[in-house]
Amino acid sequence: MQVGKISSKFLVSAIVILVVITGILGYLNYQEDKLPEGQIRVKAGNKVIGAITLDEIKKLPAVNKKLVIDSTTGLSKHKFTCTPLLEVFNHIDPQIIKQYKRVLTRGVDNYVSGVDMAEVLEKNNVLLVYADNGEPLKSKTGPQDTMRIVILNDPFGQRFTNYLVEIELE
Numbered sequence: 001m002q003v004g005k006i007s008s009k010f011l012v013s014a015i016v017i018l019v020v021i022t023g024i025l026g027y028l029n030y031q032e033d034k035l036p037e038g039q040i041r042v043k044a045g046n047k048v049i050g051a052i053t054l055d056e057i058k059k060l061p062a063v064n065k066k067l068v069i070d071s072t073t074g075l076s077k078h079k080f081t082c083t084p085l086l087e088v089f090n091h092i093d094p095q096i097i098k099q100y101k102r103v104l105t106r107g108v109d110n111y112v113s114g115v116d117m118a119e120v121l122e123k124n125n126v127l128l129v130y131a132d133n134g135e136p137l138k139s140k141t142g143p144q145d146t147m148r149i150v151i152l153n154d155p156f157g158q159r160f161t162n163y164l165v166e167i168e169l170e
């Protein structure tokens with residue numbers, strides 16, 4: 001009887017330990033699949049063709065924009081610091097704006113929206129924002145700062161990809 005009790009206790013502990021280990025490994029794997037905020041990976045199809053960090057983006061020409069956004073939480077007032085997405089593309093590779101027609105923007109939560117390259121070429125339309133009221137944008141996943149896309153010609157915020165981590169060109 002004694003032996004049976006010990007072995008069933010052992011069995012239960014072994015199962016608990018295995019479940020915990022599986023959970024931890026699954027979580028680590030899930031974190032690894034996530035791209036880090038504070039930098040943007042640029043892909044063309046499945047191929048990575050470039051990357052840029054927030055520190056590099058801060059050195060590009062900056063624009064300040066006051067904007068009221070009408071979104072799910074109601075109206076919100078902003079004083080954004082940004083750089084045109086066009087400047088970002090030209091910094092990575094000036095051929096980008098000639099070679100691709102469509103720009104898909106992906107957030108760390110896998111939210112995807114898109115703009116046409118023609119919109120990116122318009123003056124004062126598609127902006128990459130990294131500060132609001134002089135404060136860095138807060139990340140969704142960690143302590144680092146983050147970025148978002150804002151489109152001045154859109155009255156609502158649906159296409160404004162928050163927590164931008166990846167751009168895919170088509």
Ligand SMILES: Nc1nc2c(c(=O)[nH]1)N[C@H]1C(S)=C(S)[C@@H](COP(=O)(O)O)O[C@H]1N2
Nearest residue numbers: 071072073107109111157158160161162163
């Ligand atoms: N990464 C990410 N960006 C997103 C969304 C989202 O769910 N995830 N929602 C979009 C929608 S539908 C709206 S209305 C606005 C909301 O902007 P807000 O988060 O500044 O209110 O963000 C857009 N960008």
Ligand SMILES: [Mo]
Nearest residue numbers: 071072157158
């Ligand atoms: Mo929305």
